[in-house]
Amino acid sequence: MLETHSISFNCVLSNLKMVRAFVREELKDKELSLLTKNHIVLAIDEICANLIVHSNHSDENQSIKLKMELRSSPRGIAFELIEKGTPFDYSSYKEPKIEDLKQNQSKGQMGMVLVRRIMDKIEYIHQDDQNICRLFKSLA
Amino acid sequence: MNINKIKESNYSILELEGELDALSAIDLDDQISFLLDDGEINLLISLEKLSYISSAGLGVFMSYIKEIETRNCQMILFDLNETVQSTFEILGLHHIITITQTKTEAIARC
Numbered sequence: 001m002l003e004t005h006s007i008s009f010n011c012v013l014s015n016l017k018m019v020r021a022f023v024r025e026e027l028k029d030k031e032l033s034l035l036t037k038n039h040i041v042l043a044i045d046e047i048c049a050n051l052i053v054h055s056n057h058s059d060e061n062q063s064i065k066l067k068m069e070l071r072s073s074p075r076g077i078a079f080e081l082i083e084k085g086t087p088f089d090y091s092s093y094k095e096p097k098i099e100d101l102k103q104n105q106s107k108g109q110m111g112m113v114l115v116r117r118i119m120d121k122i123e124y125i126h127q128d129d130q131n132i133c134r135l136f137k138s139l140a
Numbered sequence: 141m142n143i144n145k146i147k148e149s150n151y152s153i154l155e156l157e158g159e160l161d162a163l164s165a166i167d168l169d170d171q172i173s174f175l176l177d178d179g180e181i182n183l184l185i186s187l188e189k190l191s192y193i194s195s196a197g198l199g200v201f202m203s204y205i206k207e208i209e210t211r212n213c214q215m216i217l218f219d220l221n222e223t224v225q226s227t228f229e230i231l232g233l234h235h236i237i238t239i240t241q242t243k244t245e246a247i248a249r250c
Contacts, residue, residue, distance in 0.1 A: 013161075013162050013163040014163055016161050016162060016163060017159070017161070017163075020159070020161075020192070034222075034223065035222065035223065035226055038192070038223045038226070038227075039226070039230075041192075042192075042194060042227060045161060045162075045194050046194060046195055049161070049162040049194065049195075049196065052162075053162070098231060098232060098233070098236065101199075101202055102202055102205050102206060102236060103206065105202075105203045105204075105205075105206050105207065106199070106202070106203065107165075107169070107196070107199035107200060107202070107203045108195075108196075108199055109199075110195035110198055110199055110202075110231060111194070111195040111196075113195075113231060114194075114195055114227075114230055114231065117230050117231070118230070
């Protein structure tokens with residue numbers, strides 16, 4: 001582990017802008033393509049939006065802690081999102097078909113698909129009365 | 141995110157500026173819904189000044205595709221930058237949503 005940075009924010013969608021700015025700032029000096037940086041920002045934005053809306057019902061009295069670590073072995077960036085809302089059962093998650101989303105005129109359900117395309121590891125656990133979402137993006 | 145609306149003779153343009161996320165997608169949804177309810181059949185959406193899009197924004201566009209087809213209308217996105225384009229491509233949405241490189245190409249399809 002080389003360095004760790006974190007922020008905490010209340011569960012309102014207006015905080016997503018700050019979350020993106022935080023991740024962008026932390027990635028600024030990393031030797032990554034602009035596209036890769038944007039994809040990482042996007043994945044974190046998607047997870048945070050889901051945690052705000054679905055796990056915590058946009059309750060401004062609830063908060064999420066986002067931790068970001070640059071790791072050397074394996075080389076990559078690790079994220080941890082900690083909150084106390086309704087747990088998400090990732091083990092039961094089934095990815096929707098895009099064509100079905102079009103037919104159903106669905107506005108949602110694409111966020112997790114994006115995260116799964118972008119991140120190399122995704123883990124959801126419930127521990128000590130809190131939910132922890134761990135994400136890892138390999139830089140190997 | 142700011143949305144600038146321009147009405148021309150046979151099409152309307154929505155110019156999106158800033159970042160389209162879960163919060164600002166609500167406003168975009170309202171704007172598109174309003175235009176379609178108002179009888180617009182050619183809806184062009186400029187993403188030239190859009191620096192970021194998340195699934196919420198993609199979802200708004202996706203949710204109108206079927207209605208657009210049913211009404212025999214058009215919804216065309218144009219002037220996507222590389223970052224925004226790549227987000228559509230991750231999900232293969234560039235094969236489902238009509239996207240042109242330039243405004244001229246979008247207008248030509250109306």
